[in-house]
Amino acid sequence: MDTVGDGLDAALRKAFTRPIPKSAGAQMRYLVRQLKGTRPVAELLGITQRTVERYVKEQIKRPRPDLAQRMESEVRKRWQPQIRARAKQAAATTGGIVIDTRARFGYTAAPGSTDDARLRHLTVALPPQYAARLFETKEAGGTEQQLRDIAAEALGEVYFRDNGRRAHGLEVEFTDVEHLEFDL
Structure with a gap:
């Protein structure tokens, strides 16, 4: 994992x-x-x-x-601390970060919809504010669960809720991670 x-x-x-x-x-x-x-x-x-x-x-x-x-x-x-800092800065301000994951996604949704967790493979470009939050939490010594919660929130907003255009009130659960990779 x-x-x-x-x-x-x-x-x-x-x-x-x-x-x-x-x-x-x-x-x-x-x-x-x-x-x-x-x-x-x-x-x-x-x-x-x-x-x-x-x-x-x-x-x-x-x-x-x-x-x-x-x-x-x-x-x-x-x-190469300066190269690392520049890459973080670019991801947190302009470029964002791409997440490629294969994990079980479940969610809490409105009655009448299926909320069964399923294994999904997603490759999603996350906006810079989520990249900034991930790097800040990691540098501050955040736990793995806190980092996963931020990633779940980002995937929920960008992929499942389509930046507020659908599935209002949907809360995403990110569990059973089989594969996880980031790219700047």
């Missing part, structure tokens, strides 16, 4: 203009520059300061698989 937070991160990674450093030494040097010292990097990765220094000097070239994954993850979080 994909998460909204991971999907937003993946969409921002598509905006990168250069790949992240490949070698362990290059990744470690990048982290040392970003965190301004070997001690913060050692605390972040859960290794000794001496080990960090050995990676920086290329005395160690191949990290353990779990350390390699943590290093790559930390580099990705910090890679």
Whole structure:
């Protein structure tokens, strides 16, 4: 099951203009520059300061698989912050964001209509205000459920209610996510 937070991160990674450093030494040097010292990097990765220094000097070239994954993850979080900020700004002000999902959608509607949840595959362009809310909530440390609620509200407004032209009062439930991907 994909998460909204991971999907937003993946969409921002598509905006990168250069790949992240490949070698362990290059990744470690990048982290040392970003965190301004070997001690913060050692605390972040859960290794000794001496080990960090050995990676920086290329005395160690191949990290353990779990350390390699943590290093790559930390580099990705910090890679090209200005490009990431520009992509967020563009999505939140002019471009919006495209959501591609396969999930179960149920809804509460007026009596006489079917409100049975169904599995649907939707690809919908969301307006900039929803992109802004998604990014703001993620940056503020919002939970996955809060992000899903915003995505459900956006899909309900744009796809199901057609921006207020039909299905007034329809409340959309977004559950059983099989696939979720965002694009800027």
